Amino acid sequence: MAEKIRNTVVIAVGNQKGGVGKTTNTIQLAGALAERGRRSLIIDLDMTSGATKALRAPTEGWNSSFELLTGAENAEDTIITSEESEVALPPNIHLVPSSRKLAELDTFLALNPWLIHQDLLIEPINRLRGKYDYVFLDTPPQKTKTTIPALKVADFAVLSAMPDHLAVSALAEALSDIVAAQRHANERLALLGVIVCAVPRPKTRLARELVAYVERTCVDAAGHTLKFSTEISRSVVVQEAQKMGQTILQYQGDHPVADEYRTLAKEFEDRLTALRQRPPIPLTEEVTHA
Ligand SMILES: Nc1ncnc2c1ncn2[C@@H]1O[C@H](COP(=O)(O)OP(=O)(O)O)[C@@H](O)[C@H]1O
Ligand SMILES: [Mg+2]
Numbered sequence: 001m002a003e004k005i006r007n008t009v010v011i012a013v014g015n016q017k018g019g020v021g022k023t024t025n026t027i028q029l030a031g032a033l034a035e036r037g038r039r040s041l042i043i044d045l046d047m048t049s050g051a052t053k054a055l056r057a058p059t060e061g062w063n064s065s066f067e068l069l070t071g072a073e074n075a076e077d078t079i080i081t082s083e084e085s086e087v088a089l090p091p092n093i094h095l096v097p098s099s100r101k102l103a104e105l106d107t108f109l110a111l112n113p114w115l116i117h118q119d120l121l122i123e124p125i126n127r128l129r130g131k132y133d134y135v136f137l138d139t140p141p142q143k144t145k146t147t148i149p150a151l152k153v154a155d156f157a158v159l160s161a162m163p164d165h166l167a168v169s170a171l172a173e174a175l176s177d178i179v180a181a182q183r184h185a186n187e188r189l190a191l192l193g194v195i196v197c198a199v200p201r202p203k204t205r206l207a208r209e210l211v212a213y214v215e216r217t218c219v220d221a222a223g224h225t226l227k228f229s230t231e232i233s234r235s236v237v238v239q240e241a242q243k244m245g246q247t248i249l250q251y252q253g254d255h256p257v258a259d260e261y262r263t264l265a266k267e268f269e270d271r272l273t274a275l276r277q278r279p280p281i282p283l284t285e286e287v288t289h290a
Contacts, residue, residue, distance in 0.1 A: 006039070008129040009272060011136050011192065012154035016177065017170035018141030021160040021197040023050035024238055026136045027093070029195075031247030032258075032265035034092035038133035041079065043068065044098035045150060046140035052097040056245030057087045064099035068124050069146065070108050075124035076131075090247045094132070105145045118185050121149040151181035156192035156272075161214065163199060163207035175218065192271060194218045195264065197232035230264040233257055 013022045023046070030040035044051040049059045057080055067073040078096045082089040089095055109117055121137070128135060137150040151157065157178050161167050171194070182189050194214050199207050211227070218226040233256065241251035248258045 003131070005130045006133050008132050009134050010125055010129075010153060010155045011134060012139060012147075012150040012157045013136055013160060014139050014147065014151070014157055014177070015159050015161060015170055015174045016142055016147075017166060017174075020162045020167070020170065021195065021232070023054060023138055024242075025158075025160045025195050025197055025232070026138045027051060027054055027090075028232075028238075028247055028249070028261045029265055029268065030093045030134065030136060031090055031249045032261040033134060033269070034090065034247075035249060035262065036265060036269070037092075039092045039094070039131075040134040040136060041094045041096065041128065041132045042136045042138055043096040044138050045069075045102070045146035046098055046138060047100060047102040047144075048140065049098045051138045052095065052099075054242045054245070055087075055089055055093070055095055057089070057095055057097045059097060059099050062097055062099075064101060065096050065146070066099055066101035066105065068096055069102075069105065069120045069149065071123065075127045088245065090250055093247075102146065109145070117145065118148050118152045121153040125153045147177075148181075148185070151177065151189060152185040154186070154189055156190055157181075158192050158268075159194045159218070161194060161196050161210060163196075163204060163210045165206070167206075167210050168213050171214065172217070190275070191218065191220075191226055192275075193226050193228045193268070195228050195232065198234040198238075199231045200234045228264055228267050230260055230267050232260050232264065 013026045015022060026042055030042060033040055042051050043065055045065050052059050063073050063078040068075050068078040079094050080087050081094045082091050139147045139150050159174050161171050178191055196211055196214060214227040215225045220226060235257045237248055237252055237255050237257050241248045244251055248255060
């Protein structure tokens with residue numbers, strides 16, 4: 001039987017700061033979306049291979065996001081599927097692993113002066129559209145060589161934030177990057193939402209401040225907050241599941257954090273449905289600097 005053609009939504013998961021939950025949220029959200037019958041591809045664009053390691057996939061010896069970005073291999077030949085026998089990926093989550101070779105991307109670009117850095121993901125993503133419900137681009141900390149092509153090709157950005165002392169300034173920087181990407185590379189790019197995660201219960205002052213900042217600053221031009229109302233609690237179950245190379249939904253499906261990700265996945269899809277009916281209003285400079 002022919003594969004069904006899917007309406008692929010490409011999501012860049014960002015925030016230039018490391019350790020703010022980008023990779024965790026990408027994997028868990030993909031896991032919760034899988035429970036809703038969706039198929040996701042995670043492209044690990046981070047040289048430190050957070051998603052690849054959390055999914056217990058190889059960081060060496062396999063095609064990686066480096067071959068995908070450089071066009072050395074067709075995009076579909078860089079994917080590890082959940083049917084692969086040597087790597088036990090969660091159901092309906094496929095992965096393009098990353099590798100240390102991403103460090104050579106600068107050299108590659110210098111040797112290929114006709115290639116345009118910001119366009120590196122266009123052809124690979126075009127080849128993959130129709131095969132997945134969601135393609136998540138898990139970006140590295142810092143604005144490295146892979147974040148720019150990710151923001152160029154994405155339909156939406158999702159930001160991740162964790163309560164700590166640097167969270168607010170990191171988010172402000174991430175928002176101005178989205179505005180810059182809209183201006184210089186991708187007019188269609190819209191911020192779909194901000195996930196606030198690893199929230200201690202009861203909420204600390206820092207967590208309350210972060211939530212208030214996101215609610216006030218991350219708004220669309222109509223003034224609606226872009227913060228996802230579902231917040232993800234801080235819990236050791238996140239690390240425990242990661243150690244097993246599983247999603248929390250697989251590892252302990254009745255855990256409250258698993259339920260939070262289910263609720264988040266519903267909110268995420270409801271938002272996408274609403275935007276399909278009403279095109280997004282882009283962020284403006286005034287909005288992000290309010
Ligand atoms: N809800 C949570 N509760 C506890 N720890 C978390 C939670 N979410 C993420 N973490 C931990 O925080 C660290 C950073 O998360 P990660 O997703 O790797 O961030 P990033 O991809 O932004 O660098 C990891 O050790 C991860 O296990
Ligand atoms: Mg990461």
